[in-house]
Amino acid sequence: MTKTQIHKFGGASVKDALSVQNLANILRNRLRNNFVIVVSAMGKTTNHLENIISLKLDRKDYSGNSTILKDFHLAICSELFPEGHVIFPKIENYFILLHHELNKSISKDNYDEYYDRIIGFGEILSSRIVMEYLCFQDLLVLWQDARELICTDSDFRFAKVDWERTRRNCQSQLKPKLEQFPVLTQGFIGADRAGRPTTLGREGSDFTAAILAGSLDAASVTIWKDVPGVLNADPKIFSGTTLFVELDYQQAAQMTYYGASVIHPKTIKPLANAGIPLFVKSFLDPEEPGTKIHARAKTESIPTFILKKDQILVSLKVTDFTFIEEKHIHQVYEQLQALKLHVNMLQTSAISISIVIDYELFKLEQLLTLLNQDFEIRYNEGLELLTVLYPNTDSVSKLLDGYELMLEQSTRNTVQLVRRLK
Ligand code: ASP
């Protein structure tokens, strides 16, 4: 029996009609039974849906934005399908459903749950369009709702996987289908035990591919990207990048921890645990080998650069002439956890704690409210956090040209700089 392969296609690989046609071409000679395709929302759809949610939260009119989103999907379909194809009324239906969900009430208290009910529409739309197009091209695939497979807790927007149930769902529902046909499903989305939609965190579709791989004892996962594989820096930001032909799980995991956006940070662990190799390949050059991430890789320690934008540096100073103690750090972390804010860097001094966090709608405001009784708080927005793994002096000194250094931290193998454009 052939072992299962999982292939994940992200937003950039389905961003327009041409990309969807390219995806079909990649799959044409690869598709077989025991083959799972995981797709993300098309292009920047998830960001658009986030905008709609924030307009709704501010009680502003979002109808124009939702029309733009619908037209975007319909325009792609017009290029892919003949007039009168079943996909057109289907898209209309999905937008009716979306509006029905959007009409429900939202507040800062139910924001996370509301968000998860809305945001998954991007994946549902995309997976429908891609599935219909593949079938239209005589590439028969079955459509599967990922919310029936990926079982999670109710921690909306950052749901944790219930591995046991998910495995059971995959074995009982997905495996029998896969024995006969390839199956196409969505990344990023799941459901809690009550059936309420949840999501695995932004860019979580890679993680879905890994969850399915673990649950199906798959042979491999392939993530199709618009870059040649895993590079030592993002080629859209840095020049003269180097491709890793192979990486071991640990180095790959470390890169994703610091924010290398090529793979979602949670992807590596389930694959490493099961010894399933991960291939990162270019959908622009599908015959090139890309990067293979596996246990026995010979890894080179070349300087590797990871840039996170839109960072906020928050400095919390104790106000009562005491020094920073464990209890202060504990208190800060407790509030961060309650707000689901992730700390990208932490530094303490005698009288202050500095943290670097991602920008998140209205959450900073809430954090300030929760902590301003006990701390004097200052913050700077719009910063960049640059992490260098295996730095050499040459590589680091240039990184501050034109920037002001706000905070720095180094260990033997890493340097982290928080910088602001001058
Ligand atoms: N569409 C989701 C996002 O943009 C999930 C993903 O792309 O992996 O965050």
Ligand code: MG
């Ligand atoms: Mg995406």
